[in-house]
Amino acid sequence: MEHRARAVMVPVVVSIRMILLPSLNVLLLTSGVFGEDWNVTYETESICALKGSTVNMSCSYRYPEQYNLIDTFWIKKPDVEIKSLKEYPEYKDRVEYIEDRKSKTAILRLHNVTQNDEREYCFRLVTEIQGKKWIGKEGIHLNVSALQVKAPQLVLEKITVNLTCETTCSLTEGFIWYKNGQTLTIQSETLQLQSERSDSGRYSCAVRGHEHLPSPAVSITVMYPPKSVSVSISPSGVIVEGDSVTLSCSSDSNPPALIFRWFKENQSSAVGSGQSFSISSFNSNHSGHYYCEAQNKHGSQRSASVSVTVKDVGRLGILYIFIGVICGAAVGIMIFLLWRSRRMKNISDSMESQMNHDRRKACDATEPVYENVKLDRKRL
Numbered sequence: 001m002e003h004r005a006r007a008v009m010v011p012v013v014v015s016i017r018m019i020l021l022p023s024l025n026v027l028l029l030t031s032g033v034f035g036e037d038w039n040v041t042y043e044t045e046s047i048c049a050l051k052g053s054t055v056n057m058s059c060s061y062r063y064p065e066q067y068n069l070i071d072t073f074w075i076k077k078p079d080v081e082i083k084s085l086k087e088y089p090e091y092k093d094r095v096e097y098i099e100d101r102k103s104k105t106a107i108l109r110l111h112n113v114t115q116n117d118e119r120e121y122c123f124r125l126v127t128e129i130q131g132k133k134w135i136g137k138e139g140i141h142l143n144v145s146a147l148q149v150k151a152p153q154l155v156l157e158k159i160t161v162n163l164t165c166e167t168t169c170s171l172t173e174g175f176i177w178y179k180n181g182q183t184l185t186i187q188s189e190t191l192q193l194q195s196e197r198s199d200s201g202r203y204s205c206a207v208r209g210h211e212h213l214p215s216p217a218v219s220i221t222v223m224y225p226p227k228s229v230s231v232s233i234s235p236s237g238v239i240v241e242g243d244s245v246t247l248s249c250s251s252d253s254n255p256p257a258l259i260f261r262w263f264k265e266n267q268s269s270a271v272g273s274g275q276s277f278s279i280s281s282f283n284s285n286h287s288g289h290y291y292c293e294a295q296n297k298h299g300s301q302r303s304a305s306v307s308v309t310v311k312d313v314g315r316l317g318i319l320y321i322f323i324g325v326i327c328g329a330a331v332g333i334m335i336f337l338l339w340r341s342r343r344m345k346n347i348s349d350s351m352e353s354q355m356n357h358d359r360r361k362a363c364d365a366t367e368p369v370y371e372n373v374k375l376d377r378k379r380l
Helices: 002-031 313-379
Strands: 039-042 046-050 055-062 069-077 095-100 105-110 120-127 133-135 140-145 148-150 154-156 161-166 175-179 190-193 201-207 218-234 245-254 259-264 276-279 288-296 299-302 306-308
Touching: 039 120, 046 055, 055 120, 055 140, 069 095, 069 105, 105 120, 148 201, 161 175, 161 201, 161 218, 218 288, 218 306, 245 259, 245 288, 245 306
Parallel strands: 046 140, 154 218, 218 299
Antiparallel strands: 039 055, 055 105, 069 120, 095 105, 120 133, 120 140, 148 161, 161 190, 175 201, 201 218, 218 245, 245 276, 259 288, 288 299, 288 306
């Protein structure tokens, strides 16, 4: 009987020790070994930061005054080696330790945070006495969020569309919206568009105060049926019988119109298809008013009619010849009249000159006669 009693007591004692040891360990971690006063209090249990930003994690601490504090640093969890963040290549150039030993406060400043930085961070105390160290467990958990714009990429014209700037962080600073890099006046989390053609572009958002960390841009394309449909004619001048004539149809649409039909007024069915419509040997039967219809998957629109008429070469040639004859005759008559006028003037000038010459000769011939008559009277 005594042997059985001893056998029963051994497991009971072992079980009690297994229950008490974890409780004792917890007591030692929270109150310090043999009642020593160790403690780290964190400002918050978790913090959320935007990807690429700088975040501060703060704590206050206390330790037994009889020990000389020789080192403090921050660690990441889990970490088997329990070493300073500055000893890790991925942290060393991005970490700052800010500490005030008098007030017993410490700050971990982490720059350019990334998704890989999402974890728990704890503060570590080290004294000059071997084994007298402390880790402030249940540290600060860092969450990293990247901004992104949630919006449809293809939008139908005149349909209301909402663009949302999404993040897992609870942000109260307000938002900023950009279109093609230019700041918009909207400052809310949601940007509402009425989907005009001019709304097509690249949109991004940022948190106020972190304008240097915008979200990736999202392209929005506004779709609409054909508009401003028009017809052009080649050649653009006079069309004569036998010419080759091409009509071209253009439109503004998104996506571009791929279906084109050609119509001639007073005809019920289409006379052609394709963006261009050609008539190789134009004659009077082809003359008339033509228009085109452009269509994409969102609708269609027809152009205004254009008049295409062939000119009568025979009548036109006769008219040109008649005009040429009249012009030639007029020029000939003017030249003849000018020549005649000059000839008459030359004849008149010649006759006047001859008459003057004759007068001078007549005068010269009469003067000696008068002298002889005078002499004869004296003799008498």
